[in-house]
Amino acid sequence: MLVTGDNSLQLFLGWEGVGLASYLLIHFWFTRLQADKAAIKAMLVNRVGDFGLAPGISGCFTLFQTVDFSTIFACASAPRNSWISCNMRLNAITLICILLLIGAVGKSAQIGSHTWSPDAMEGPTPVSALIHAATMVTAGVFMIARCSPLFEYPPTALIVITFAGAMTSFLAATTGILQNDLKRVIAYSTCSQLGYMIFACGISNYSVSVFHLMNHAFFKALLFLSAGSVIHAMSDEQDMRKMGGLASSFPFTYAMMLMGSLSLIGFPFLTGFYSKDVILELAYTKYTISGNFAFWSVITTLLASGIEEATDKTDRAPRKESLLTAAVRRSPCRTPQQKSLAATTSVEGALVPKGYWMHHLRNRTRAWHRRFRPNRLAEIETRSSIPVLRLDYDRLCGGTSNE
Secondary structure, three states: OOOOOOEHHHHHHHHHHHHHHHHHHHOOOOOOHHHHHHHHHHHHHHHHHHHHHHHHHHHHHHHHOOOEHHHHHHHOOOOOOOEEEOOOEEEHHHHHHHHHHHHHHHHOOOOOOOOHHHHHHHOOHHHHHHHOOOOHHHHHHHHHHHOHHHHOOOHHHHHHHHHHHHHHHHHHHHHHOOOOEHHHHHHHHHHHHHHHHHHHHHOOOHHHHHHHHHHHHHHHHHHHHHHHHHHHHOOOOOEHHHOOOOOOOOHHHHHHHHHHHHHHHOOOOOHHHHHHHHHHHHHHOOOOHHHHHHHHHHHHHHHHHHHHHHHHHHHOOOOOHHHHOOOOOOOOOOHHHHHHHHHHHHHHHHHHHHHHHHHHHHHHHHHHHHHHOHHHOOOOOOOOOOOOOOOOHHHHOOOOOOO
């Protein structure tokens, strides 16, 4: 309903259904106090976001007299000079977009409402792989991309989206490097990747944002499943300071986690490489204050993560054998098959962009904007200044930029 609905009312019902499902899944271990607190916290923070989404949908209905997306997008140019007076003079379209953004911030764990996401790790690991990789937390990104013809009208809304995504990416990444809990580290990594997707929307590259959303689902699910296998083997121990030297005991899990990590950092020819590098290039070519802020925030995040990784190798050397005696439990029989499936999609994703995703999503986005706002359709020519990770964006998309 959230994805297939053609009006904002169905989107809102699906939105609430996803929130309810996440509450029940986080609350799976209902006898644990921390799981109860995490579920309630997730529900409350999502309700804060709903205080923005619901008025935003109501504002759309008041302004356009309909909740149908196609009608709203087609009529969005008519009331662009409409103003709302409430002790201050506000543009109606800008206010609606900001309210919709508040809903996305609450659902997608952006800066200011990101604290529920790491606490949601109290749920089972397969649940974490589901709601933190492909479904719940990406609902806000999908909503912004779904309403992209509307967001293109007010430049103020795009600037706010870009700054929110860039600050979230930086804050979550730098906070994650200070964590010791294995699942919380991956959760903060998810928040950082969501920041990537949000600020990609803020620089008007919605197809690239959705492309990274799809790639992220594959390699982040692989990381969560591998982390669950390690936690199960360590008798439910999640403190990384008590781990080390497990590669010889669990070579398959080690290989899967290594593959997911390489895809996460954007190693060439894995799924994360194609989408993350394109986002960085597009941010670099966005000659605005918000675009430059987003680009340098991400570069600073990457440098900080690299420094932490270098110190991590020396501070967390393999432990003594006496500390690894708990690592004797085997993973459930179906876990290797699940991890293999996620790993296969992470590797084969290298073949996907040229063949389908980038070309299809880019053309779909252009079709929306040609239909609803042809005057604001801007073609982007990407020329990378990073020789090592140089990409020909037009060749990657399977076409030319001058269609």
